[in-house]
Amino acid sequence: MQPLIQTENPTPVGATTLDRLALHQAGRILALGLEGAERRRLLDLGFVPGARIEVELENPLGNPRAFRVLGGVVALRTEQAARITIALENPAS
Amino acid sequence: MSTTIGAPGGNHEAPDLLGMVESARDGYGDALADDAMEAYYAEANKITSEVVDAQGRHQGLSFDRRLDRILTSRIWGFPAMILLLWGVLWLTVAGANVPSAMLATLTMEHGYNLLHAAANFLGAPGWLSGFLIDGVYLGAAWVFSVMLPPMAIFFPLFTMLEDFGYLPRVAFNLDRLFHKAGAHGKQALSMMMGLGCNAAGIVSTRIIDSPRERLIAILTNNFSICNGRWPTLILIGTIFLGALAPAGLGSLVAATSVVATCLLGVAFTFLVSAVLSRTVLRGETSTFSLELPPYRPPRIMQTLYTSLIDRTLLVLWRALIMAAPAGGIIWLISNITVADQSIAAHLIAFLSPAGWLLGLNGVILLAYVVAIPANEIIIPTILMLTLTIAIKDPSLAGMAQAGVMTEFADGNLVRRILTAGGWTTLTGINLMLFCLLHNPCSTTILTIWKETRSAKWTALATLLPLLLGIAVCATIAALVRLTS
Numbered sequence: 001m002q003p004l005i006q007t008e009n010p011t012p013v014g015a016t017t018l019d020r021l022a023l024h025q026a027g028r029i030l031a032l033g034l035e036g037a038e039r040r041r042l043l044d045l046g047f048v049p050g051a052r053i054e055v056e057l058e059n060p061l062g063n064p065r066a067f068r069v070l071g072g073v074v075a076l077r078t079e080q081a082a083r084i085t086i087a088l089e090n091p092a093s
Numbered sequence: 094m095s096t097t098i099g100a101p102g103g104n105h106e107a108p109d110l111l112g113m114v115e116s117a118r119d120g121y122g123d124a125l126a127d128d129a130m131e132a133y134y135a136e137a138n139k140i141t142s143e144v145v146d147a148q149g150r151h152q153g154l155s156f157d158r159r160l161d162r163i164l165t166s167r168i169w170g171f172p173a174m175i176l177l178l179w180g181v182l183w184l185t186v187a188g189a190n191v192p193s194a195m196l197a198t199l200t201m202e203h204g205y206n207l208l209h210a211a212a213n214f215l216g217a218p219g220w221l222s223g224f225l226i227d228g229v230y231l232g233a234a235w236v237f238s239v240m241l242p243p244m245a246i247f248f249p250l251f252t253m254l255e256d257f258g259y260l261p262r263v264a265f266n267l268d269r270l271f272h273k274a275g276a277h278g279k280q281a282l283s284m285m286m287g288l289g290c291n292a293a294g295i296v297s298t299r300i301i302d303s304p305r306e307r308l309i310a311i312l313t314n315n316f317s318i319c320n321g322r323w324p325t326l327i328l329i330g331t332i333f334l335g336a337l338a339p340a341g342l343g344s345l346v347a348a349t350s351v352v353a354t355c356l357l358g359v360a361f362t363f364l365v366s367a368v369l370s371r372t373v374l375r376g377e378t379s380t381f382s383l384e385l386p387p388y389r390p391p392r393i394m395q396t397l398y399t400s401l402i403d404r405t406l407l408v409l410w411r412a413l414i415m416a417a418p419a420g421g422i423i424w425l426i427s428n429i430t431v432a433d434q435s436i437a438a439h440l441i442a443f444l445s446p447a448g449w450l451l452g453l454n455g456v457i458l459l460a461y462v463v464a465i466p467a468n469e470i471i472i473p474t475i476l477m478l479t480l481t482i483a484i485k486d487p488s489l490a491g492m493a494q495a496g497v498m499t500e501f502a503d504g505n506l507v508r509r510i511l512t513a514g515g516w517t518t519l520t521g522i523n524l525m526l527f528c529l530l531h532n533p534c535s536t537t538i539l540t541i542w543k544e545t546r547s548a549k550w551t552a553l554a555t556l557l558p559l560l561l562g563i564a565v566c567a568t569i570a571a572l573v574r575l576t577s
Contacts, residue, residue: 032127038380043130045382050131057161057385060170061269064278066161066385070134073161073385075265077272080380 016088018053018067019081026054027086029069034083046070047084157387161262170266177259178285181250185289186323189242196238204234224424227497232420232470233413235498239469240412243320244405247289252400256391260285264383274363275370275378277306284310284362287317288355290408291533292540294319299544303379308550309366311541312374315533315558316358316365321412321468325528326351328472332508333521350525358529365557373553411536415466420498423463423474427481427496435495438482451563452523452570454515456483461527466535471528473498476507479514486513519573523566530562 015030029051032039046069047053056073057066066075076084154162163169208230212222254260260282268278279301287294294314301307318326327347335347370376426436437459444462445455460474480493489510493499501507511520532555533541542551 041380041382043127045384046134048130048134049127051134056158057165057265058167059165059266059269060167061266063272064265064268064381064383066165066265075268075381075383075385077268077381080382 015085017082018055018076018084018086019078021055021086021088023055023058023065026052026089028089029053030085030087032084034080038080042080042084045074046072047074052089053086160388161385164259164262165266174263174266177254178288181247181254182288182323184250185243185247185320186327188246192242193238196241200234200238201231205231220428223428223496224421227494228421228424229417230420231498232423232467233417235420235473236412236416236467236469237409239324240321240467241405241409243323244289244408245401247320248293248400248404249397251286251289252396252404253391253393256389256396258386258388261383261385265385268381268383270363271366272378272381274309274366275306275374276309276366277301277303277379278381278383280306280310280313280362280366283314284317284359287314287319289320290404291315291317291319291537292408292411293404295537295540295544305370305374305376306379308545309369309374311544312369312550312554312557313362313365315537315554316361316529318355318358318529319468319534321534322528323351325468325471326354326525328504328507329521329524329528330354332504332511333516333518336508337518354525354529357526361530361561365561408536411539412467412469412534415535416470419463419466419470423470423477423498424496426463427477435482437478437495441478441482450570451527451566452519452573453527453566454483454520456514457520457524457527461531464534465532468528468534470498473500476500476510479510483514484510489513519570523569526569527562527566530558530565532556532559 016027018027021027029047029049031049032042032047034042048070051070053067053069055065056068057075059065059075064075064077065081066073067081164173205226208226209222212226263285264278264281267281271278271280280298282300283294283298286297291314294317295311298307298310298314301310330350331344331347334350335343338346370378423437426440429436431439440459440462441455443455444458448454448456448458451458456475456478459478460471464471464474477493477495477497477499480489480499481495492510501510532538538551538555541554542548545551
């Protein structure tokens, strides 16, 4: 049994990272490039592979930004957002 | 594989669960946890879609999302924050005046006279009634009437902002600045809480998970000017700096000087945080994930209850325990005479050279030593000591009794008394700076000890702001004297 996404190699073709999304742009989480307590904390907050995620807010200084995921809003700093791999949502859908 | 976990009516028989876990862990690594999480959420989604009716779905943006876009926007984010904070402080200062005056009349006139009458009736000796009534009682009554009304206004207002959901947005807005200082965005909340009371601010650092960043927040909390220090700043700003401005602009200049001192405290918070995180508290910056919960109408009654019981009464009780002995000590040092002079006069003479070096004077330093338990009694102690010891102006004689703390409503009179005590504009400015930069009050020191359980960090939190204050005041005094 192989998992769909290998976290050791988290950037399939056509994917990007959460920090590169523009404000109000949305995508689906592919993988979390984080480990340990940090990873569990994000999973608890709803950053689950497969979940839809949207850039909800940008603070007045540009970083951190807040993301809407699974009905909640959670702020992350850019370095952390860069560790989350995203498949861009099809604009037509 | 089946990832159904805890499904209603599911099969709960589990043969060799540990063996399954082991073999699954080998194949999956982190992905196993992800799959499990995914399954939890899928299951939760299924259940909610079955049992929860989502009604009244808005077209377009909800109120929450629109409000968030304003409160965190590039244009309105910071002005909204400053306006709300200014509003809370203004309501606190303005709203506390009348009840404070009423409590002062009740405790320091009626209660005080009643106690003296009772002491006379019982035939208590003068030293006993002086120590207990003029010292211990008056010290406690002073702190009670000056401290209770602002705290009973500030804490509920602050708790309501918290309850409404605004405070996480402040942490969100300010995180970039704290991040640059190597600290955590949630320090914004303990910093704001410190404007009410540093002891409460120290306790509120518990929301910061990383011990390193929590210590930074604890060590810098004293740079938030607490309720007990606002009155000193406002009075000195008014009678020394406001008086320098042309008529009509006086109150504007005074208010600006107070706000400037407060903002200087914020600047010191960032500066000292940055220095600490690069020296004694070096380390990885922890990750930052901050939930921005939906706004909700504050529960007013519950807020009033919890903020009055948990915050106001707790802080007031600690302050009273500290202020009562301080009042006793002030009375004792003013009334015990050694070699033709009261102990207070000896101490002032001893502290005067250091006071001169800092652009202050011996009276101010002595007041700051005896007022370690409660900053609220700084001004009354300074006035009493100035009137009874520092000046021998016959036109001001008899306005204060040794050891009995004194205050006057008339700003011009206070200015006349202090000027007669040798005060200049430099004294006024440096007192405002020293008010910002000196050791925390004993309640706060005790709280730091309780929260850190470390003598080292408690000592650093106590001495760091004091040494900074000495350095800043001495530098300014030297510069002013060299250039004039």
